[in-house]
């Protein structure tokens with residue numbers, strides 16, 4: 001066995017082999033794959049082989065699209081047929097909300113370049129004559145979709161990798177992984193040791209054991225998944241004999257199953273409620289080609305639904321049931337990218353649609369490893385999108401939920417119940433008593449909006465098939481239902497509007513304690529931050545700037561508010577959802593000579609936002625600090641007291657009003673909260689939530705990661721010019737940014753007013769048209785209450801990015817005229833912020 005390699009891949013399922021193939025394809029021939037048993041003997045061999053392109057995520061969609069384009073090419077390259085059958089894929093809709101979901105998805109698909117059609121029930125019947133169309137109102141079709149033989153696909157990829165010099169060792173179990181003082185990895189196996197620069201973990205259901213070898217608690221726990229295959233059916237056999245095409249893959253989303261032809265019979269795969277987590281601590285050492293005993297009783301309602309839709313399914317016996325482990329993460333998307341806290345240790349794990357994703361996941365991870373960056377936005381699959389809070393108990397509950405909800409309608413405002421309410425800020429109960437309807441980000445509970453006292457949806461509202469329950473988590477029996485999810489404006493729309501209008505006229509308070517926070521200190525702190533981030537680092541104590549960490553290719557990786565709290569001490573604030581991501585990049589980039597220190601402050605510090613024209617009046621009653629504009633201008637911060645509590649107040653906010661972010665020791669939060677509410681009573685203080693904040697941010701054309709800001713767009717394309725200091729001789733990504741500018745941009749970020757909107761605003765990912773040509777995509781959208789307009793932020797072709805240009809945006813299948821307008825439609829001169 002080789003004793004050294006540039007990279008070692010652990011695991012010979014389809015994902016590991018695809019990673020090996022793509023590394024070799026990018027020119028790394030000195031790569032080794034170690035598989036404890038035979039290739040595919042984990043999860044891959046028993047997969048049903050479906051290749052669903054349908055995915056509401058722009059990034060995961062691109063990975064799937066790449067796979068479906070790659071697989072048909074493998075035969076020419078390797079001589080091995082990967083068993084691809086592009087038989088089409090049809091998803092049925094029986095509710096209006098489901099059709100909305102399909103129309104929303106069609107927008108995502110079209111911006112990526114994936115082909116989709118809408119079918120009438122009659123057209124579905126022509127393709128699937130064995131299905132009845134009772135209750136079907138329409139369907140979406142992927143003509144290029146289909147299924148593949150997973151083992152054949154893996155063997156073709158393995159041959160392709162070997163042809164490029166890669167080596168595969170079967171029956172070789174990795175037993176230990178340690179990083180040497182020189183940074184190299186020592187991979188111990190039962191057949192000897194290998195030293196490598198990079199390790200890529202693709203160990204499927206064994207991931208928690210692999211993670212433990214390097215001290216990582218990887219947020220993957222599998223769930224049982226079953227599919228069954230029937231005996232041959234005479235009608236299907238007759239169709240085959242007559243040379244008719246296969247009927248394709250049929251998905252009845254509203255009944256939570258997929259079905260396709262298999263060897264003259266039918267294959268049915270339900271995603272059932274109640275499927276248990278399995279292999280919680282990993283499979284047994286001798287596990288190979290393992291299946292669990294079938295649990296048909298759990299599938300009964302889905303079998304009945306399938307028989308109602310396709311009576312032929314009930315006319316033949318069941319030949320075989322497959323019950324296997326399917327890897328899951330809390331949000332159902334895989335984990336692809338660098339491991340946190342470790343250098344050159346990579347993860348390609350947690351794949352629940354691994355046959356579909358393998359090609360794209362291997363492709364992007366190979367770019368990341370070889371070139372240092374992926375070429376598409378991978379935020380949706382980044383391993384660091386979860387944090388320490390996602391431990392064993394959380395994962396069991398959350399991953400079972402993610403499995404059970406594969407086929408539920410994925411509303412953009414959906415807030416799921418499992419794993420709640422784990423991380424609560426001290427003022428959680430106070431916010432709840434004020435009517436807070438909570439959402440969750442990075443395990444934190446955050447009020448999304450506030451329902452008026454006694455507010456509940458009426459019995460008539462609830463007596464509809466599309467109503468889902470969200471009764472102010474955690475689910476408490478007898479609490480009223482306050483929220484109805486939708487792709488359209490829903491019941492909370494006007495209440496969010498009232499919050500916006502109240503803040504802009506009076507004063508509001510918001511809990512933003514979920515922000516990621518850290519302190520960078522030490523004699524080298526200033527110069528290190530200066531050469532890392534795009535903007536000039538504040539030199540004077542009390543100054544605040546907004547600054548960006550670029551990728552090496554000059555895309556945008558992270559956004560930080562940087563506050564110089566004291567000499568040699570910088571306080572950095574970034575998005576709560578990306579704490580592990582942002583802090584991992586900072587820590588990995590730090591010099592190791594002791595001149596710079598990092599301290600995580602996320603859970604030590606709380607943040608209350610006080611905003612609106614009366615916020616100065618509220619604060620003035622509680623402090624002797626001079627709050628006047630001259631003494632305390634916009635973009636500065638001060639240490640001051642609120643009553644007894646020492647805080648750092650920063651004159652910044654994300655809504656474009658006069659206001660302060662009050663950063664405080666978390667244990668003093670309720671003291672401060674009560675003081676602010678007491679003082680604010682005279683000025684009509686009211687809480688506001690995340691949805692009001694997002695609406696107001698949109699009116700200011702403020703940008704968000706990973707929407708307007710992403711590795712795919714240069715910082716200039718995203719309009720960050722005034723946060724980039726070219727006066728500095730260097731910052732990370734500077735040369736690449738200038739080179740990109742020189743090459744010219746493909747996109748330009750603009751603000752648009754969308755016309756004739758009645759009940760559905762843009763949400764993000766809608767295509768933008770000029771005539772029949774797609775000329776851009778929406779990145780964020782919604783209604784701006786202060787300006788009274790439906791708005792969108794969008795990336796468009798640079799030659800069109802001129803105020804006054806008229807284009808069209810398709811929202812839920814309807815074309816709307818949309819005009820490019822000047823940025824920041826609310827208060828373009830920032831008078832409120834500076835007042």
Ligand SMILES: Cc1cc2nc3c(=O)[nH]c(=O)nc-3n(C[C@H](O)[C@H](O)[C@H](O)COP(=O)(O)OP(=O)(O)OC[C@H]3O[C@@H](n4cnc5c(N)ncnc54)[C@H](O)[C@@H]3O)c2cc1C
Pocket residue numbers: 010011012013014015016034035036037038039040041042043044045046047048049050051052172173174175202203204205206210225226227322323324325326327348349350351352353354355356357
């Ligand atoms: C019933 C069922 C049906 C499915 N149907 C579909 C479908 O239709 N479409 C789809 O896209 N997906 C489907 N899936 C999911 C799909 O099977 C998985 O996503 C995919 O196989 C994952 O591939 P992998 O390479 O990550 O994992 P695996 O195939 O499990 O490979 C991991 C490999 O790592 C090896 N390994 C682990 N630890 C070590 C170690 N220490 N040393 C050496 N080797 C190690 C294991 O032996 C194993 O071979 C289905 C899953 C199930 C359970």
